[in-house]
Structure formats: structure tokens, C-alpha cells
Amino acid sequence: MKSCFITKEKADEIAAKYPTPFYVYDEKGIENNLKDVLSAFSWNKGFKEFFAVKATPNPTLLKLLKKLGCGVDCSSLTELMMAEKLGFSGEEIMFSSNETAAEEYILAKKLGAFINLDDITHIGFLEEVAGIPERICMRYNPGGEFNLNNRIMGTPADAKYGMTRTQLSEAVKTLMAKGVKEFGLHSFLASNTLGNEYYPELAKVLFRTVKELQEETGARFVFVNLSGGVGIPYRPDQVKNDIYEIGKGVEEAYNEILPGSNIRIFTEMGRFILGPYGMLVTKAVHFKHIYKEYVGVDACAANLMRPAIYGAYHHITVLGKENAPCDHVYDVVGSLCENSDKFAVDRALPEIEKGDLLAIHDAGAHGFSMGYNYNGKLRSAEILLKKDGSFEMIRRAETPEDYFATFDFMPEFRPTKG
Numbered sequence: 195m196k197s198c199f200i201t202k203e204k205a206d207e208i209a210a211k212y213p214t215p216f217y218v219y220d221e222k223g224i225e226n227n228l229k230d231v232l233s234a235f236s237w238n239k240g241f242k243e244f245f246a247v248k249a250t251p252n253p254t255l256l257k258l259l260k261k262l263g264c265g266v267d268c269s270s271l272t273e274l275m276m277a278e279k280l281g282f283s284g285e286e287i288m289f290s291s292n293e294t295a296a297e298e299y300i301l302a303k304k305l306g307a308f309i310n311l312d313d314i315t316h317i318g319f320l321e322e323v324a325g326i327p328e329r330i331c332m333r334y335n336p337g338g339e340f341n342l343n344n345r346i347m348g349t350p351a352d353a354k355y356g357m358t359r360t361q362l363s364e365a366v367k368t369l370m371a372k373g374v375k376e377f378g379l380h381s382f383l384a385s386n387t388l389g390n391e392y393y394p395e396l397a398k399v400l401f402r403t404v405k406e407l408q409e410e411t412g413a414r415f416v417f418v419n420l421s422g423g424v425g426i427p428y429r430p431d432q433v434k435n436d437i438y439e440i441g442k443g444v445e446e447a448y449n450e451i452l453p454g455s456n457i458r459i460f461t462e463m464g465r466f467i468l469g470p471y472g473m474l475v476t477k478a479v480h481f482k483h484i485y486k487e488y489v490g491v492d493a494c495a496a497n498l499m500r501p502a503i504y505g506a507y508h509h510i511t512v513l514g515k516e517n518a519p520c521d522h523v524y525d526v527v528g529s530l531c532e533n534s535d536k537f538a539v540d541r542a543l544p545e546i547e548k549g550d551l552l553a554i555h556d557a558g559a560h561g562f563s564m565g566y567n568y569n570g571k572l573r574s575a576e577i578l579l580k581k582d583g584s585f586e587m588i589r590r591a592e593t594p595e596d597y598f599a600t601f602d603f604m605p606e607f608r609p610t611k612g
Contacts, residue, residue, distance in 0.1 A: 195516070196430045198473070198553050199223055200579060202514035205475055205551050208577055208585055214551065215476040215493035216591070217562050217576045219255060223471040224558075225581075228262050231463065234441030238448070240458030244288040246422055247273040249464025249559035250472065252576055254588035256280055259467070267462040268307070271298045278305060288419065288462065290333065290380065292355060296323040303327060310380050310419070314361045317368055331378035331419065332357060332365055334403060340383040340396075350383050362403070366411045378417040378460075379404050386425035386465060390436050393420055393461075394443030401451035417458040420444070424461075426469040428507050428556050435466070465559040472558020474498050474574075475513075478550045487524050489546050494528025495535040496571035498557055499564050502534040509555040510538055518544035526552065530569050562589075567597060 199220040208218065228243070235241040244267040245259050251273065256266060257280055265286040268274045277287050278301075287307035291298055294316065302309050303324040310331040311317065320326060335356030339349050350356075357365060366377065379400050384392055397420060404415045427434050444459065474497055480490035495502035510526060512518070520542040528535040537554055546552070565573045572592035579585050601607035 196509045196511065196555050198511050198513065198516070198555075199471070200473065200475070200513070200553060202551065204579070204583070204585070205513050205553070209475070209477070209551065212575045212577060212587060212591070215474060215491075215497050215574045217557065217574060218473055218475055218585070219252075219468070219558060219576070219578050219588075220471040221258065221578055222581045224255070224258065224468060225262060227471065228259065228264065228467055230437050231461070231467065232263060234437045235444070235459060235461070237441070237445050238459045240417070240456070242285075242458065242460050243467070244419075244460055244462045245467055246462045246464030246559075247276065248563060250468050250561070251276060251563055252588055253280055254578060254586075255468070256282075260286070264467075267464075268302075271295065271301060274298065274301045274305065274307070288331075288460065290331075290421075290462075294319075299324045308378060308417075310378070311365070312355060312357075314357050314365045314368075317365060317372075321372065326369065326372045326374060328374060329376040329378075329416070330369060330374050331380050331417075332362060334359070334362055334379055334381040334400070336381070336383070336399060336403075353382075356381060359403070362407060363410055366407055366413045370411065370413055375414065376416045377407075377413050378419055379407075379415060380419035380421055380460075382421040382423060384423050387423055388425050388427065388432055388435060390439040390443060392423055393440045394447050396420055396423070397444045397447040397459075398451065401447055404457065405451060415457060417460055419460040419462065422462045422464055422466075424463050424466045426465055426556060428509065430509055437466070467559070469556050469559040472556075472561055474554040474557045474561060476552050476554065478546050478548055478552060481546075481548070486540075487522070489524045489526045489552075491526060491528060491537070491552060493537070493554075493574070494530045494569075494571060495532065496530065496566055496568055497528075497574055498537070498554060498561050499566070500560065501537050502532065508537060508557065510541065510543060511553045511555065512544050512546055513551045513553055515544040515550070520544055522546070530571070532568075570597060572597060 244265040246267045267288045284306040289302040289307045290310040292312040312333045333356040400418045476491040476493035482488035500506040526538040575591040576589035578588045598607045
């Protein structure tokens with residue numbers, strides 16, 4: 195079974211002040227996990243983790259990560275704006291985008307961010323709208339399939355991201371002619387991998403490519419960005435990745451292929467950093483007894499859409515009944531007008547009663563951030579459970595006024611005074 199970082203008593207205390215559903219994050223768990231990541235890659239003097247803002251775009255959490263030495267990986271104008279407001283600048287920001295708008299490149303250049311070019315045609319576009327910086331990164335797509343131990347981990351050939359190997363060589367030469375002095379290389383070949391082999395094998399691909407490009411062009415490469423892809427064990431029978439073994443594997447590949455170099459290693463582990471340390475807490479509000487047994491909760495796919503769109507498994511703990519036998523089988527469902535709005539299907543759980551609080555695990559990344567307003571649903575509050583046992587709201591719940599805010603040009607929806 196998975197253990198909960200929040201007790202029934204603490205969840206009840208939070209729910210008394212901030213009604214369910216709400217997200218809750220574990221400050222202690224986040225800090226300890228990030229410290230392990232930094233320690234695992236401490237062999238590389240220039241190592242930097244750029245937390246993927248898209249995973250959990252909450253200012254309080256980003257400030258916490260910044261304090262611990264994290265940078266941010268941004269992929270849009272508003273993510274860049276959030277980073278700027280929180281004091282991130284220069285080499286603390288990686289900007290990785292595709293089909294990029296002019297205003298995004300302009301702000302990234304202004305902030306001094308690492309700009310990661312997704313396509314060779316973006317060279318001319320970037321030059322036109324913002325100018326070419328002296329230091330730049332390129333995203334590589336090697337094509338084909340990415341295999342580990344006879345398992346297909348990803349199919350880069352089907353991905354819309356990155357340049358071909360031939361395009362990389364052409365891009366480097368073009369960029370050097372335009373004044374670029376320092377390069378980085380980035381790639382993302384698989385998502386949510388379990389096992390410790392992914393980063394080391396990806397590192398070998400990128401290290402060899404860097405070595406080839408340096409020999410071909412004379413370009414100076416100063417960093418390699420392994421991106422994300424290191425997964426978490428969503429199911430209770432899965433084993434957590436060992437970040438120290440992963441770091442050791444990357445180090446061995448580095449020493450084999452790039453011995454004596456000063457190339458920095460970057461990562462963007464949004465899911466691994468925060469995923470296990472966020473939960474969606476929801477209340478059982480209805481029951482339905484037809485062809486199956488249904489538990490209706492006050493959260494829905496608008497709060498956590500991964501089960502609905504991916505069929506993803508998220509473990510569920512009925513708080514206060516952690517040691518009770520799982521002798522009932524339920525579908526745990528929300529209130530959307532969609533039959534895919536199910537957090538669990540045929541899940542063995544303890545007997546659930548009206549008012550019970552359910553904690554949905556591993557929602558700390560790509561959870562709240564993927565929320566939406568279908569059916570007029572409102573996004574929930576986010577709460578930080580602090581190391582001393584206290585808690586604070588780090589995002590308030592949306593209100594109907596928020597939902598109607600973009601209609602404020604219409605008299606019917608203008609905020610009333612007083």
C-alpha cells in the first residue's frame with residue numbers, strides 16, 4: 195500500500211477552513227526529494243535542475259524550489275512572466291517551446307534565458323523578432339524508436355519535437371555564422387519511465403552527438419539538457435526510481451564519452467520532483483447502486499484529468515481507514531457530463547461512507563495544472579502542508595466571478611459594486 199503524507203485529522207482540519215476538493219502539497223517531502231536530486235548529480239559542478247513550470251505552476255512552490263537552488267523550465271509567455279515576477283532571471287530560466295510566438299522569444303531574450311530552439315526554421319524567426327543570442331540550445335529528435343532492454347520506451351519519430359541529426363549540423367553552422375559562441379543540446383525521448391536506465395541511455399545519445407558536432411563544426415558545447423521523463427510509481431506495486439543510481443549512470447556515460455570536459459548537465463524533472471508530494475483530497479457525497487457500485491465525490495476530472503484522458507492509475511486512500519480491509523469494489527466518479535469522469539474503476543477499497551475524505555495520490559505534477567472549466571466547474575484551492583505541521587493556502591479556489599471574468603465587457607457580467 196502507498197502511505198499518505200496527510201492524516202485524516204489534518205485533512206479534517208484543512209477541510210474545516212478550505213472546503214473540499216483541494217490540493218495539498220508536502221513541503222518536507224518536496225525539500226528532501228530535491229536535495230536527493232542535487233546530491234545525486236553533485237559530481238557535475240555545473241548541474242542545474244530546471245523545474246518544469248507546466249507541471250505545477252504555483253508561485254509559492256516555485257519560490258520554495260528557487261530557494262533550494264532550482265531554476266525553471268518555461269514553455270509559454272505566461273510561464274516566463276511568472277518566472278520574472280518570482281525573481282528568476284538569466285541562467286535560472288530554460289525556455290523550451292514549439293510553434294513559438296514572437297512575444298515569447300522577445301521576453302525570453304530580454305530575461306537572458308537559455309533559448310531552446312525546437313526547429314531549424316526558428317533560427318530565422320528568432321533572428322527577425324528578437325535577435326540571436328550568443329548562447330543557445332537546440333532540441334534533438336533522433337527519430338526511430340527509443341529502446342531499453344528490448345522495451346520500446348518511446349517513439350521519437352512520431353513526436354513533433356526537435357530537429358533531425360542532419361538539421362542539427364546545419365543549424366550549428368548557421369548559428370555560428372550568426373555569432374553564437376556557446377551551444378547546448380536537449381532531447382526528450384520518453385515519458386514517465388520506471389527503472390534507472392533512461393537518463394544514462396539518453397545521456398549516451400546526447401553526449402555522442404555533442405562530441406560529433408564539436409568535431410564536425412568546432413562549435414563549443416557548454417551543457418547537455420536531459421529534459422524530463424524520469425517517472426514515479428503511480429501503482430503501489432511499482433518500485434521508485436533510484437535517483438542516485440540514475441546520477442551514477444549518467445556520470446559513467448559522461449566519463450566514458452566526454453572525459454575531462456566541463457560540460458554542464460541540466461535536468462527538467464517536474465514529475466519526479468513534485469508528483470508524489472501532492473494529493474487531491476475530495477469528499478464522498480453520493481452513492482449509486484445500479485449495475486456497479488459508484489461512489490460520487492465532489493472532485494471531478496476538471497480537477498484531475500489524467501485518469502479521464504489517459505486511463506491513468508492514481509492510488510486512493512480513504513483517510514482514517516488505512517488499515518481497514520479493502521473488501522468493497524467501487525467506481526469512484528465525479529459529476530461531469532462525461533462517462534470518462536472516473537478516478538477509479540472497479541477499485542477494491544474499504545467501505546466508504548458519506549462524508550469520508552479520499553486522498554488521491556501522486557497528483558503533485560500535471561494535476562492541478564491540467565484543470566479546466568468544462569461544465570462550468572471551478573478550480574480548487576491549493577494548500578501547502580508545512581514542515582511544522584501547519585498549513586497555508588497557496589492558491590484560493592475559483593469563484594463564479596472568476597468564471598465570468600472574461601465576459602466583463604457585457605453589462606450582465608460586470609462586477610457589481612458594494
